[in-house]
Amino acid sequence: MSILVNKNTRVLVQGITGTQASFHVRRSVDYGTNVVAGVTPGKGGISYMDIPVFNTVSEAVKETQANASVMFVPAKAVKSALKDAVDAGLELVVCIADGVPIKDMMEIRHILSGTPTKFIGPNTPGIITPGEARLGIFPENILQKGKVGIISRSSTLTYEAVLETNRAHQGQSTVIGLGDDMVIGMDFIPPLEMFMNDSETEAVVIIGQLDGAFEEMCAKYYADLSYKKPVISFVAGNAIPFGHKMGYAGDVIAQGKVTAEDKKDAMKQAGMIVVDDINDIHKKLLDIFNGND
Amino acid sequence: MNIHEYQAKKILSRFGVLIPEGRIAYTPNEAKNAAISVFPRGPWMLKAQIQSGAREKGHFIEETAGKGGGIRLIKKRREIIKAAKQMLGATLCTPQTGPKGKPVGRIYVEAFVKVKKKFYAAMIIDRVIPALTLLICEPDEKGILDVAVHHPDKILKLNLNLEKGARKTQIEKARKFLNLPERSFPYLRNLISGMHKAFISCDATMIEINPAGVTRWGRIVALDAKMSFDNNALYRQPNIAVLQDEYESEEREIKAAKFGFKYSDFDGGSIGCIVNGDGIALAAMDLIRKNGMDTTCFLNVKGGVDKDKIAAGIKIIMTNPRVEGILINILGGFLRCNLLAEGIVSAASEVGLNVPLVVRFEGTNKEEATEILQTSKLPIIIADNxxxxxxxLIAAVKETD
Known part of the structure; x- marks a missing residue:
């Protein structure tokens, strides 16, 4: 098992004819991902890399029964592409684009509410279930199939977390990048819940970030669980006075300045295993898996 | 992207927010003329235009700027030129600028408005919900942050409809929360709806009125204003994009931005980092601190690293005189390490490599890259993780000392 995507996921690529898309779609197909359709408005009817291209997501779904989309459209076009995907009733949309305006994301969240469509991203490396499906731009060569689920809010540290699982001689069940942006489509809780229920996943690694209370919310959710799998978590940013400050509103809404330490405390209290160095993750994984043996 | 107070006020007033009469001045003479034209008899507020909060609590580095802060109440006409001379060209430090401060290139001359009461109003995105949120508060003398930490119940948080803004009942709730008289309702509505319209129309990420003042007659005036905007939306906000003040950014920040990179500078520290993500930057900085040193600057080269870009990035870091050692930590998806290595070698040969440089990368063609670095005969150290x-790096920096 795995979560959200597997070898049966019927993947559609929005914006398939773009240069970045074709490069990554080729790699995803070679990896074994079941890519069934592409969508580029105005180019319907052609075949691109042997994949049939449609004008709209609805047409593509009707013809190919696609149920998930990976979006390679530019930031400006994300909102309209998402509408198209929601109208077609897709279960999952993964948005790679960097630079989607915040207002567009706010509107996207509004469009998504009450629909069955889940949205991962934007500004994410995507989601990958090793050996089965790759939706996004993950370097598939560093992944291997295994029992550790990874959820990350930082793109680069996702790779670091993968390398740490490898160092512990473990592989990954599914790896999800939630996206680095201010407003994202999915927070930690839905994938964490799925990992808790996934028979293949035995431990979860969470990579948090400064800003936004997603880690605290996730900690609260975890604390209340009756059945828990071990979760190792990391938040970078101890050495920071970060960024250029302007006004207080950001601190006011967070009820004061929230530090990496505050987030780690919340996760520790919830019963997660919190590491101060990202390179300690493999040690904790060794503890967990050697203990289980 | 941030803008100056006077620019924010101009935008807000276009959307119906009341502001005091004011004009911008670049020279002491202009300040005097501005004062006479906006409010012939005075008094006036002279306000240093730097992008930072707490300007009134700030101090100038130069002694010639006198003891006053960045916001001064001037009662007599002849004092205008004197105060403007002191402030213009001087460097203002506030808790938000840090000890380096920021140079004051222009001052905003404004009519002094007598108010009976002051309050804090801000609009921001609560990213967790996510919702457009209005924050209202009547802070004590300790300021808004103190209230936020110790008495969060004294802050009214209202989630607004993104399109329509505040409902009548929400504005009424805010009025009662602030103990404002009923006759202030239309003025409060003007303020809140003006903030909302400005927020949505301009792709803002933050609007802060700190403070808004309530006059004897119940009118509500924005005495200060801050606005920040979404950089990702500037392409559709040409009128906002032109307001970018390059003097507010460091020279290296501007250079880096030209390549699509993000450069950040810190007070103190001696290590320069080149990374390809904020997360990895933070993690590296934590590790450096744990090992007894600190980061002085970092450059996030983001995605799409190629040979020429990496060379340009390395030059930005190498020419920072505070840097005593450089750490390059790049975890690429499809980054080809050999191109990265070529960029490192070309930058190092061009500007000279006087400090230890440690490189760690993951990606394709790693072996080829290692060979490029080794055969370059440059003193580059390669690391595994x-x-x-x-x-x-820290061992090498200590050895050089």
């Missing part, structure tokens, strides 16, 4: 890279 993040902790190894920090260990090796």
């Amino acid at each position: 993040m902790e190894d890279s920090v260990d090796k």
